[in-house]
Amino acid sequence: MSPEIVQAVIFYFLAAMLVVSCAIVVFSHSIVNACFALLFTLLAVAGFYALLGADFLAVTQVVVYVGGILVLLLFGILLTSPLPIVLGVATRRTYYLAVAAGAAVFAMLMIIVRAFWAGQPAVPEQQSTLEALGMLLLGKYLFPFEFASLTLLAALIGAAYLVRRNDR
Amino acid sequence: MPGTLTDIINYVIQTALGVVGLDYARVPEMLRIGAAMLIACGAMLGYVAVVALFFGWAERRVAGRIQARQGPNIVGPFGLLQLIADAIKILVKEDIIPQTAHRFLFRLAPILVFMGAFAPFVVLPFSETLVVSNLSLGVYYALSFAALEVVGVIMAGWASNNKWSLYGGMRLAAQMMSYEIPMGLAVLTVAVLSGHLNLRTIVLDQQGYWIFSWNVFRGFPWAFLAMFVFYLAGLAGSKRTPFDLPEAESEIVAGYHTEYSGMRFVIFYLSEYATMYVVSALTAVLFLGGWHGPIPHVLAWDGQVHWEAGPVLSALIGMVNMIGKSFFLMFVMLWFRWTYPRVRVDQIVYLCMKVLVPLGIICLMGASAWALVW
Numbered sequence: 001m002s003p004e005i006v007q008a009v010i011f012y013f014l015a016a017m018l019v020v021s022c023a024i025v026v027f028s029h030s031i032v033n034a035c036f037a038l039l040f041t042l043l044a045v046a047g048f049y050a051l052l053g054a055d056f057l058a059v060t061q062v063v064v065y066v067g068g069i070l071v072l073l074l075f076g077i078l079l080t081s082p083l084p085i086v087l088g089v090a091t092r093r094t095y096y097l098a099v100a101a102g103a104a105v106f107a108m109l110m111i112i113v114r115a116f117w118a119g120q121p122a123v124p125e126q127q128s129t130l131e132a133l134g135m136l137l138l139g140k141y142l143f144p145f146e147f148a149s150l151t152l153l154a155a156l157i158g159a160a161y162l163v164r165r166n167d168r
Numbered sequence: 169m170p171g172t173l174t175d176i177i178n179y180v181i182q183t184a185l186g187v188v189g190l191d192y193a194r195v196p197e198m199l200r201i202g203a204a205m206l207i208a209c210g211a212m213l214g215y216v217a218v219v220a221l222f223f224g225w226a227e228r229r230v231a232g233r234i235q236a237r238q239g240p241n242i243v244g245p246f247g248l249l250q251l252i253a254d255a256i257k258i259l260v261k262e263d264i265i266p267q268t269a270h271r272f273l274f275r276l277a278p279i280l281v282f283m284g285a286f287a288p289f290v291v292l293p294f295s296e297t298l299v300v301s302n303l304s305l306g307v308y309y310a311l312s313f314a315a316l317e318v319v320g321v322i323m324a325g326w327a328s329n330n331k332w333s334l335y336g337g338m339r340l341a342a343q344m345m346s347y348e349i350p351m352g353l354a355v356l357t358v359a360v361l362s363g364h365l366n367l368r369t370i371v372l373d374q375q376g377y378w379i380f381s382w383n384v385f386r387g388f389p390w391a392f393l394a395m396f397v398f399y400l401a402g403l404a405g406s407k408r409t410p411f412d413l414p415e416a417e418s419e420i421v422a423g424y425h426t427e428y429s430g431m432r433f434v435i436f437y438l439s440e441y442a443t444m445y446v447v448s449a450l451t452a453v454l455f456l457g458g459w460h461g462p463i464p465h466v467l468a469w470d471g472q473v474h475w476e477a478g479p480v481l482s483a484l485i486g487m488v489n490m491i492g493k494s495f496f497l498m499f500v501m502l503w504f505r506w507t508y509p510r511v512r513v514d515q516i517v518y519l520c521m522k523v524l525v526p527l528g529i530i531c532l533m534g535a536s537a538w539a540l541v542w
Contacts, residue, residue, distance in 0.1 A: 006201065032326060036273060039280075039319055055305055059312045067315030067348070071341060074322050078334065130304050130365065 295486025336423020
């Protein structure tokens with residue numbers, strides 16, 4: 001029994017969790033169930049990041065997607081509509097389109113992986129990415145980083161302006 | 169000298185197997201890792217349960233003392249055996265799931281909430297050697313799992329299919345989300361001052377001039393303010409009075425856990441005390457020197473070391489320091505609860521957005537300026 005086997009066990013566990021919860025997100029007729037299943041999808045992705053040695057990315061995935069986006073989705077759903085929510089059933093045409101789009105994305109990802117990362121080990125050395133990331137974000141990529149945060153700030157102010165009560 | 173709790177557990181297993189006459193090196197690696205993981209997890213789980221039980225008793229004793237009445241004092245000395253009586257009572261309680269509830273999510277919610285409350289215990293250091301995982305992300309990891317708690321609470325509120333529960337869940341989620349901002353700012357202040365996110369390294373940096381090298385005193389105006397920001401935001405995040413609107417009895421019965429009973433209710437109760445402990449322990453680690461002081465484990469003056477505790481004694485002293493500080497901060501939370509009335513919703517928003525967030529930003533900017541100058 002070696003660490004590779006442990007990693008394989010964890011990988012297949014996470015993969016099963018991801019596939020099952022994704023299927024629930026896509027096929028569930030209740031939007032609330034879909035939303036709660038999304039929690040496990042996002043956690044499984046965080047698990048994959050951790051397995052690949054991207055520790056900062058894994059924790060950020062939990063903070064941003066579970067703590068931010070999922071909770072916002074839940075707020076939106078639970079506050080805006082009556083409790084049991086049933087989605088419209090998808091038509092045959094939607095399924096065909098979805099399968100085609102999924103196949104296209106899969107093909108694209110396979111090409112990228114084969115072309116750029118062929119022959120590299122799937123699991124890199126286990127060391128913290130924190131310091132290297134910090135150096136890159138506040139050094140080489142300082143401008144894109146600050147630009148992204150400025151854009152987000154502008155979007156935030158814009159949203160606050162749009163929902164402001166008009167007192168005039 | 170072993171580095172982490174897992175190493176110590178491995179060492180203990182190795183010695184124990186050696187006594188029986190088995191060679192540790194021949195045990196498969198996966199079994200070794202698994203055993204160490206299980207024991208570390210069990211130890212922390214046991215610790216959380218004991219802390220929660222103890223504070224379940226202390227809460228009532230403190231309440232009695234502050235409100236000039238008795239509290240539990242019949243069962244055992246000082247009513248201490250009341251804990252065991254309570255535990256037995258809880259175990260034999262009927263487990264009720266409302267007929268109109270969403271059965272699966274109703275059962276899942278307490279587990280998610282407890283997962284969120286328990287996850288930070290992995291990185292909490294008790295002494296220089298006693299820490300389950302010495303993650304370099306430390307405090308970032310510890311704060312990230314509040315997200316699971318938020319989702320779990322909304323899930324409990326929705327799955328109960330009860331308006332009070334849903335309101336309680338929504339209130340708590342909104343409160344936790346908004347108070348994460350000042351909490352993060354206070355943590356960043358310490359991160360900027362010490363240059364680490366690793367909890368163990370943050371504590372190691374606070375060694376030196378007894379209590380005067382704690383972050384509170386070392387980074388005086390900024391870290392001092394940040395400590396109060398962190399503690400108050402943590403108090404709000406663990407829904408304790410005066411911030412217990414999510415379970416305000418006079419308005420929404422018991423909030424998101426109105427429909428829960430027996431063991432499932434106790435899991436919520438356990439997570440509340442676990443969150444309180446995490447907030448207290450993080451305050452102790454980030455601002456109050458962690459396992460350093462008030463009991464010293466090194467005596468040094470005139471530039472030379474006069475006495476230094478051995479590895480076992482210094483681990484013990486560290487644990488006493490760390491647990492003592494955490495328990496004191498938890499006691500302050502109990503004190504708050506039985507002294508102050510509940511605040512209103514607008515006051516909660518006011519405190520977060522107009523007091524704690526600006527204060528946190530000032531602390532962060534001040535600390536950054538300090539870090540630039542030195």
